[in-house]
């Protein structure tokens with residue numbers, strides 16, 4: 001077991017692609033860290049550099065305090081689970097799991113004992129003499145995990161280990177991975193582009209974009225206090241709503257009406273080169289049916305009225321989709337996020353708004369409905385660089401903060 | 403529906419028979435000639451009227467043919483082994499590693515494959531005489547390796563490219579050196595490719611006539627295809643056709659055996675189960 005430190009680690013491929021740029025990251029002993037981002041953002045490359053499968057172009061990688069830049073993978077004592085599982089097709093499950101131990105030249109008895117132990121933990125005992133070709137996807141995944149855990153390495157690296165499983169199995173395996181990691185207490189770096197996995201699995205989440213780290217923190221912190229537009233849009237499902245906001249007369253003109261701003265945001269907008277246009281971000285759960293809001297709460301937000309498009313009742317609450325008039329928010333980050341989601345959720349003129357209202361709300365499709373939203377939970381972003389203007393000392397404080 | 407499929411099957415069956423017969427008639431004819439007596443040799447009948455094994459007895463009675471057979475087998479096997487081993491290493495490097503001069507290596511091997519062999523015969527003859535390689539086994543093995551290598555490299559790199567990259571990475575993570583990863587994980591998966599390549603190279607060496615006739619002069623290194631052309635009858639007046647046919651049949655047997663033996667190992671889908679699929 002060991003800590004892993006990336007000190008300004010970069011990767012430039014021979015063809016000039018900079019896949020990873022100046023990544024600083026300290027992973028504590030026993031910590032479970034998730035790397036997440038849209039595909040192509042350099043997560044696998046980062047993982048491969050930690051593994052030793054890719055050379056590090058510049059920067060330093062330390063495992064357990066030791067510089068390992070020039071060490072071969074086998075000298076780093078790290079195990080890896082691949083997205084493709086990479087099981088040896090010519091070997092049985094037992095031989096697959098024994099392979100690292102045989103290379104480590106352990107004696108037969110020890111190998112057998114360790115393989116049987118790992119097989120028991122992963123419920124593979126009955127499958128030990130099968131070839132990978134005769135296993136289901138979930139079983140193959142477990143064999144790949146088994147091969148990683150048998151030799152009790154210093155750290156686990158996992159590159160989208162669950163992405164080839166169907167949705168149900170993925171949920172199931174997610175808990176298996178989580179339990180296994182807690183049980184073994186081994187430092188783990190886990191790459192995914194599924195943000196549910198990112199939110200539920202790790203102690204800390206690292207959000208990457210174009211080879212650079214955007215923000216590092218516990219999942220809840222990233223959710224509540226996103227440092228920039230990209231993080232805000234990436235974390236959360238359904239994702240944060242983004243609206244165009246024009247700065248006029250000390251107010252923000254938006255599709256939801258004129259939003260007042262507090263002292264702190266006003267100061268941000270004072271400079272000569274301060275942005276005149278902003279992007280306002282608000283999460284679906286920070287809306288509420290105006291009828292259901294008590295006076296105390298009402299004062300902390302404001303209201304607007306809009307036609308209801310779709311109502312999805314989830315039982316515990318309702319997802320209600322509205323169309324609001326006005327300019328669409330546009331920024332490079334948002335386009336990138338939409339492209340990664342594979343959805344160009346273009347709804348014609350105006351913008352679509354996703355809200356999560358209480359189940360008691362009598363809202364119905366086709367109605368015009370009054371909706372309240374919480375001004376303290378609003379984020380304001382500078383479209384030119386994506387910076388969150390409402391963030392103060394790492395805490396998001398809403399639009400009204402003084 | 404059923405009718406059309408039966409008819410389609412019939413049509414394909416007929417086509418297959420035509421192709422097979424067309425391809426095999428010369429071979430069968432030679433086989434038939436090899437069983438005929440000298441008297442009936444030119445009777446024009448496809449099926450021998452009088453069966454005889456005399457032709458076979460004749461060729462094995464002469465040292466000429468047996469020596470040539472030994473030469474052929476030895477030279478072809480050694481050349482095949484060397485070409486496949488070298489080819490495997492080169493193909494592995496080409497398909498898996500990025501190294502300076504990779505393009506050059508591929509280009510040169512392509513060049514060798516396309517080089518007209520006839521134009522090399524006289525220079526090789528001179529060179530081999532200078533170095534004392536003329537009329538020796540190495541004198542044939544070396545040019546065979548040269549011309550078989552591009553073939554080996556191409557077939558093998560095509561096979562290697564199909565093997566999932568991740569397996570090698572996994573092996574390295576599991577503690578294998580590059581060499582161990584190759585031997586214990588990649589090589590077993592590449593086996594079908596190795597056998598296929600071995601067959602192709604062996605056939606290439608076995609069938610060669612050009613180098614064999616120019617670079618040998620005695621029974622020391624003469625291979626069967628050349629020995630055949632030197633066949634004479636027992637006496638000057640005897641027609642060697644029957645014996646030549648018998649020898650031709652004999653030299654096709656190792657090829658058939660070779661293919662049959664290795665075909666069992668060319669199991670497709672050996673890589674299935676390695677990755678998600």
Ligand SMILES: Nc1ncnc2c1ncn2[C@@H]1O[C@H](COP(=O)(O)OP(=O)(O)O)[C@@H](O)[C@H]1O
Nearest residue numbers: 013015017019038039040041042043044045046
């Ligand atoms: N061997 C390579 N040569 C050049 N570019 C590469 C190579 N491998 C990956 N890249 C590029 O580096 C970027 C990051 O890749 P990768 O780390 O695999 O992304 P992901 O975050 O999806 O795992 C991508 O733009 C990819 O095209």
Ligand SMILES: [Mg+2]
Nearest residue numbers: 040043044045
């Ligand atoms: Mg990847």
